Amino acid sequence: MDYVLLTEQVLNGFQLGIILFLMAAGLTLVFGIMDLVNLAHGSMFMIGAFVGGTFALLTGSFVLGVILMVPAMLVIGVVVEMTTLRTLYPRDHLDQVLATFGLILFFNEAVRLIWGPEGLVVPLPDYLDGIVSLGFGITYPVYRIVIIVIGLLVAFGLYLLVGKTRIGMLIRAGASNRTMAGALGVNIPKLFSIVFGIGAVLAGLAGLIITPITQAAIGMGEDVLILAFVVIVIGGIGSIRGAFIASIVTGLIDTLGRSFLDVLLLLFLPANAAESAGPAVSSMLIYILMAAILFFRPQGLFPPKGAQ
């Protein structure tokens, strides 16, 4: 196993982890504070990609597309929260699952109607489309490094927002005890709208920055959504820190498993068995990890303090 490939795959794993974190951060806040199962978070990922991608194509600038996507997703997120999700808070989880499942069907079809079934290709600007040398013979696409940097910046910004500001304090208070926070005079409905809007922007950002690599497609958010669920379960519902650590771990294990597991299996399996078992086992790795963590810590690795 040579170190060049290993470094590249570690970086790829990191990049997947960053995307997962952007999804999981919003999701875990919505779960933690509003106790809402929101499947439609995957739709925000997709809508962010399509809306931001369209802005990028219209303005001819990818960066402008990203910037314009932020207010657009904020509006879409708040509108979805105020029209549908708000009525779901007092309902049980089953109603929430079903209603947001209905939203997924609606959003997927709406995107198909507006943008057509083929999806959307968003090219990268030239200055992001290169390959950079990292020394020691390792080269890596510039854009993937940009994704990692953006993700780390957003993570740091969220850390500041949640840990150091007044609104963050309210969010944390809501996450550990919603009723008590409400009783102490926090405007819970307004807080919910803001949190949901932030979550929608983060999911949209994740969808948009991955689009130049994968292109925007209908239903693209759903696989990521399920991975983000795994991340949240591992990290502990309501914990941003847990979501960050679990995202990176999940991203690394998934990526490294896919590229090196068959090599590893070769050590104790015959060649053809290792070759066929490799992809099968590696696609299951993170779920096995999740099951193992749940077995020992059903509340996840980093449950927020004081949460019931």
Added chain:
Amino acid sequence: MNALKNPANMFTAVVMVIFALTPFVAPAIGETFYVTVFARIMIWGIAAVSLNLIMGYGGLISFGHAVYLGIGGYTVGILAFHGVTNAWIQWPLAIGLSGLIALIFGAISLRTKGVYFIMITLALAQMIFFLSVSAERYGSDDGLNILARSDFGVSFFSLEDKMTMYYTIFAFLVASVLVSWRLVNSRFGNIMRAAKSNDARVQSIGVATYRYRLTAFVIAGIMCGIAGLLQANFERFVSPDMMNWPRSGELIFMVVLGGMSTLFGPVTGAFVFLMLSEILAGWTHHWHIIFGPFLVLVVLFARGGIAGLLTPKSRRE
């Protein structure tokens, strides 16, 4: 016939009579297509009945129930692929595997509650889904064609015969409703329902609810596995899509649409759900744009489902 005065029971009776008579009536009016449609609906009905057992009566919202359709189906498909079409090998294996997977998944997921339970059942089911996608030998995404249906080795009972296939499915549907009726009205069912409304209280009077839930989870898994093996036989085809997560969501919706915690609700739910999709799909290619909001509206305004709407207020529990 006092029971038939209740419109919900009346509706159920009509649906069951339609199921029973379709193979005779449909060819007579020149609509043989409906034999296929109703066979499909009945298979989904069995799966929905099994989900209702844990979700309706036990309060366990499994968002990965379709995985057992896949387990049952792929057992038949893979065995047939290797030339084993003997039903006496295929069926017990499919049932055993569904039960085993349900035991493992249940043991893991039942340690958690609420949102966690929903996400874990979903993630575990997706794990098997991705496993089937990565199985290149068995067709990956494209699925696996089944050349011959399960063979019971007797001349008078062959699933290759349309009538036999249809009424086998019908018999399993009736059986699944009977089994859940027996279970729900037993001590076992009482404990499940009691644990749904207050788990801590039931535990404190000395009942290990975990074991009861796990047993119910396994029974539901097996029942749904049977639906899967029937589906594989009926369609002569299995693919990862039959256990992808939207199928699990649709199963939940069928149960809720028909009426949770009612015996026949899931069957009528499957009937209305699939007929409605059939009609809407014939109407417009973009039928999901109507179906999605319809789903949201049912959740928001018709919580008891069809059974709830059809049952007079005075008779509701």
